[in-house]
Amino acid sequence: MASKFKTIxxxxxxxxVFLFLAGCGYTTKSTLPEHIRSISISPIKNATPQPGVNHxxxxxxxxxxxxxxxxxxxxxxGADAVLEGTVIGYSSExxxxxxxxxxxxxxxxxxxxxxxxxxxxxxxxxxxxxxxEAFYPGGGDIAALKAAEEQAxxxxxxxxxxxxxxxxxxxx
Numbered sequence: 001m002a003s004k005f006k007t008i009x010x011x012x013x014x015x016x017v018f019l020f021l022a023g024c025g026y027t028t029k030s031t032l033p034e035h036i037r038s039i040s041i042s043p044i045k046n047a048t049p050q051p052g053v054n055h056x057x058x059x060x061x062x063x064x065x066x067x068x069x070x071x072x073x074x075x076x077x078g079a080d081a082v083l084e085g086t087v088i089g090y091s092s093e094x095x096x097x098x099x100x101x102x103x104x105x106x107x108x109x110x111x112x113x114x115x116x117x118x119x120x121x122x123x124x125x126x127x128x129x130x131x132x133e134a135f136y137p138g139g140g141d142i143a144a145l146k147a148a149e150e151q152a153x154x155x156x157x158x159x160x161x162x163x164x165x166x167x168x169x170x171x172x
Contacts, residue, residue, distance in 0.1 A: 032171030040079035060161035085114030132160025
C-alpha cells in the first residue's frame, strides 16, 4: 500500500514540476525588432550638480552595448536606433547610523531618463527612468569618504548601464 502512495506522489510531483516549467514563460530572447543592429548613443545630458556623471554614463553605455555582438555602436547617421537621455538625479543618503547618529553606510543613487528611437522616428521606448545604485561605507576622514563615494558612483553607473542595456534588449 505504501509503494502505491509513493508512486502516486511521485507522479503528481512530476506533473506539477512539468506544468510549472512549461508555463513559467521565461525566455532570454529579445523582443526588440531584429533589424535593430546598430545604435547611436547621443551625448548624455546632465541635469544634476554632479560634474562628469553624464560622460561616465555615456562611456559605460558604449562599453556595455559594445560587448553584445548583436549591436554595433555607431554615429547617429549610420544607426538603426538612437539612445538619448539625461541624468536627472544624483543623491547620496545615509542608510545606517552609529550610536552617535553618524552615518556608517550610504546609498548612492543615479537616475537616468531616456528614450530609444528607431531611425525614422518610431519610438521604441519613450521617456523611461531607471536607477543605478551602490552602497559605500561611512566613517573615516573626508578624503576616504569621498574616495568611497567615487567608487560607489562608478559601480552605480555600471549598474545603470546594465539596466539600460537590459531594458532596451527586452524591447517593446
